[in-house]
Amino acid sequence: MSSAILETGGTAAAMRRNFWRGVWRVMRRKPSRLIGAVIVLGFAFMGVFGPMFHPELLPRDPDRIYAPMSAEHWFGTDGQGRDVLAQVVTGSRYVLLSALVTAVITVVLGTAIGLFSGFKRGRWDTVLMRLTDMKLTIPGLPLLLVLSTVWSFGSAVEMGLVLGLLGWGGVARAVRAQTLSLRERGFIEAARGLGLPTTHIVGRELLPSMAPYIAMNMLIAVTGAVYAQVGLFFLGVLPYEADNWGVMLNLSVFGGGALTTTAALPYMLAPLLAILLFTLGIVLVVDAMDEIFNPRLREE
Template sequence: MRFASDLWRILRNDKGALIGGIIVAIYCIVAIIGPWIVQVGNDQDPNNAYLPPSLTHPLGTDALGEGVLSQIIVGARPIMIVGVLAAAIQVAVGVIVGLVSGYVGGVVDGVIMRITDVFLTIPGLPLVIVIASVIHTSNPVVLALVLSITAWAGLARAIRSQALSLRSSDFVEAARLQGVPLRNMIGRQLLPNVGPYVAIHFLLGITGAIYAEVGLFLLGIAPISGTNWGIMINLAMSQGALYTTDSAFYLFSPMAAIVILQVAFVFFSRALDSVFNPRLRVQ
């Protein structure tokens, strides 16, 4: 309850963070209920191709006369699912690796950190592109795993540094003397103390995963199936959106949806940062 009250107080004082939180909440609601209340593929009419915005189609239509807004709404769910899954995988792997490495130390720490260093030096995006082109799937779980293949390493190193500092603290020493098992030591003693950093990293991890996912669909590496924002941009580009104004709204609408979501996440993460770091709070 203390966390919720602090967050609400900060959101009231920081209008940017409040707006960001509202936008994130709206996107989440749209992703959850959007495909249930909006259907795509039912109102296609080539005679209405590339219509400008109107009351019937607020964001215009695509090459088949399908409303762009309905595609934005339906396409939010697959994009958000992969983004959240990828961020969750990054956080889970990074936290476990970092806490175990920092707390156990010794040879275990040395081996884990050398492996982590290897993943840090691998160019993440080219590796993701290569793997995605080989497996060629749009399965959200598989895509999330691919997008997370190197993204956990930076978090693992940061968590390890915090675990090293916590290892010599009084409460950890007391728990060790009481014979607390490693699993409980990590889960109950160390994890709560790195929670704030993990929460912020999770939010920002969603933004990075969404950008990478959209890029895979834009490049045609992930197969085009269903509707999502990356596929919309891909189709708009393939239909000559860079050379004609007819498909401008079809191209820029999903791009705008992505940018707005990313900015909202950044602003909302500022509120979380202020909750966990009182010196950053807006007075």
């Protein structure tokens, strides 16, 4: 008995080692993928630890309003004399944390509904898909406009919660389609023929098969959440209760006239470059994941 357990544990450990070796080979095949992973990890580090290196209220210098880029201020200063790069760093926590919360809620809720609906089919499938269709027809921007009148969205978790509850419909639809395809496969039919419970089939058979697809959807949801919240703050839909990249874009364009004068241009370019660089990192990581979890691509 003990020898069988040890053998099973050894097999699992060997499979994990082979998996990570395969990941390393895929990442080394294209250096751009390693660059993408470094970019994403760098932003994660900046979001977690970056604000710790700056005071909660950044120092203002009335004598250096919209100061040009220099060795002291890499992206210049804003209309209050505050360092722009420091604002990018301190504002990253709100943006990245709310994006992470959005992605987790979107993927968990959408995956749970899609798996249950696609596996059960019948009446449950009809009810859950009608609810999903109703959710997809609700326009997000008007709803956020209404919510902003009573909710300040000062917390990144609050923002992530709202965006996540508004964004799970597409994931639910996609996961249901994948589930309908997988439930007819031989290994699922064999599990059902053995009388295994639904929780075992879904949790041990279906979910691992869909893990790569779910992981990529989560990364894509992160970028979508960044665009959504930055766009809302840029348009002035939400009150400025927290420093973040969207607020910086709004103040640089509508307050500093960055589109008509070069003085505030670095103030606008800094958050834009951060968003573009973060998006590039996510795209490169998703490209690597596609090959990691696709045997056909690994063989080519």
